[in-house]
Amino acid sequence: MDEQLKYEVIKSLADHPNGNKDRAALTLGCTRRHINRMLAGYKKYGKAFFVHGNRGRKPATTIPDETRRSIIDLYRTKYYDANFCHFSELLEKYEQITVSPSCVSSILESEYILSPKVTKAKRKRIKKELENKKKSAKTQKEADTIQANLVAVEDAHSRRPRCAYFGEMQQMDATPYEWIPGETWHLHLAVDDSTGRITGAWFDTQETLNGYYHVFHQILTTYGIPYKFFTDRRTVFTYKKKNSPSLDEDTYTQFAYACKQLGVLLESSSVPQAKGRVERLNQTLQSRLPIELRLAGITTIDAANEFLNSYIKEFNEKFALPIHSSKSVFETQPSDEKINLILAVLNERTVDCGHSIQFNHNYYRMIDCNGKQIHYRKGTKVMTIQAFDGRLFCCVNDKEVYALEQIPEHEEKSKELDADYQKPKEKKPYIPPMNHPWRRSLFKKHVAAQPHHCDDKKIA
Incomplete structure (x- = not known):
């Protein structure tokens, strides 16, 4: 003009x-x-x-048509379900194609391919545009193609101010998702509210105490003791007694007791928006992590947990706020032995007529510090302690602590018939000192000190 x-x-x-x-x-x-x-x-x-001299000429920065087609094909076949920012990073990392996220967006949206994380405003605008094109479509096939590219977007959580200090509050949650084709795992996460740094992550088949213990262990060994955990109202943390006449009576759990031993506050809420940072992190990892697992060839949960160690460091370097800009309130890291004893699972068992106890479908005998078996009469109540590293102990009458040794179903060799039979050497097992945090009396004092407690003797 x-x-x-x-x-x-x-x-x-x-x-x-x-x-x-x-x-x-x-x-x-x-x-x-x-x-x-x-x-x-x-x-x-x-x-x-x-007539302008550049009319009909393509700019020097124009992306070749071959590259544009390659980007579209790669997204549809290899990097599907990736958000556009992540997709541009993957193109540079694996395909040596350097394009900006806005360029990727314009190329894919020209084919009516919307990002899984598309905003509501853009979704509404493109939807209106597609509806107008659908009305003017000449064939039903063209109309169906346009309709198939409308992508829904999830609602975002409301914002809240970050905490002032690094380590002041760790938001924890677990999200079930099909992280690899055909396998649904629960990713247990802990994210620092001040910096947005992922401080712990662990895959498990269900949302369990074991998964949260692994996250807790990562925090303790990497950063130290945090000030507070903020979680949802899962039975792992706290729950209401089913037949309790009062709704104020809580049953306190082993995770809560471990927090009490380390001086960590534990708060929970049933409102997802209250811990919006970890909820939003769940969405981000559900968008990015499955593609990274697929490209790394991960097929087992053990390999996935090993992969998380390197991936979380890379993720924090890219997205977390720098730690040096905020004061850290993490307490000094406890010793490995203390962590191992505190992050333990407690269960009650009864001594049988064979002076042994049954645990996880196996029989165990009690061994003292000299490697000798200890005998208690049938019906004696003992507390089994499964330490974080898997070692088994038991506590009797809040006075004695013994190691547990598994009783095999069959002897490996016969003393009478095998010439190379050797009597097994007696090893002195490690016996924790009596200041361990597992005694029932200490746990009862912890429960009694809570604002609302019940008289249930069962340890959750």
Whole structure:
């Protein structure tokens, strides 16, 4: 339109030699000298003088058509379900194609491919545009193709201010998802509210105490003791007694007791928006992590947990706020032995007539610090303690602690018939000291000290 206007004004001046050049300069927004220059060009080249020299030429920064088709094909076949920002990173990392997220967005949206994390405003605008194109579609196949590319977007959580200090609050949650094709695992997460840094992550087949213990262990060994955990109301943390006449009576759990031993506050809420940072992190990892697992060839849960160690470091470097900008309130890291004893699972068992106890479908005998078996009468109540590293102990009458040794179903070799039979050497097992945090009396004191407690003797 600018070229046409210039042509008409200059042609009028050329046809009328007495025309007002100052008025023409005002109309075109240029100087009188430039008007004279355009008059000379028109007389020499005619209308072609006003055609811009770059018309019909592609800019030097134009992405080749072959690259555009490759980007579309890669997203549809290999990197499907990735958000566009992550997709641009994957293209640079694995395909050596460097394009910006906005460029990726324009290329894919031209084919009506929307990001899984598309905003509501863009979704509404594109939906309206697609509906108009659908009405003018000439064939039903074309209309169906347009309709199939409308992607729904989940609602975002409301914002809340971050905590002031690093380690002040750790938001914890577990999210079930099909992280690899055909396998649904629960990813247990802990994220620091101040910096957005992932402080612990662990895959498990269900949302369990074991999964949260592994996350807790990662926090303790990497950073130290946090000030507070904020979780949802899962039975792992706290729950209401089913037949309790009062809704205020809580049954306190082993995770809560472990927090009490380390001086960590534990708060919970049934409202997802209250811990929006970890909820939003769940969505982010559900978008990015399955693709990373697929590209790394991960097929087992053990390999996935090992992969998390390197991936979380890479994720924090990219997205977490720098730690040095905020004060850390993590307490000194406890010793490995203390962590191992505190993150334990407690169960009650009864001594049978064979002076042994049954645990996880196996029989165990009690061994003292000298490697000798200890005998208790049938019906004696003992507390079994499964430490974080898997070692088994038991506590009797809150006074004695013994190691548990599994009783095999069959002897490996016969003393009478095997010539190479050797009597097994007696090993002195490690026996924890009596200041361990597992005694029932200490646990009862912890329960009694809570604002609302019940008289249930069962340890959750």
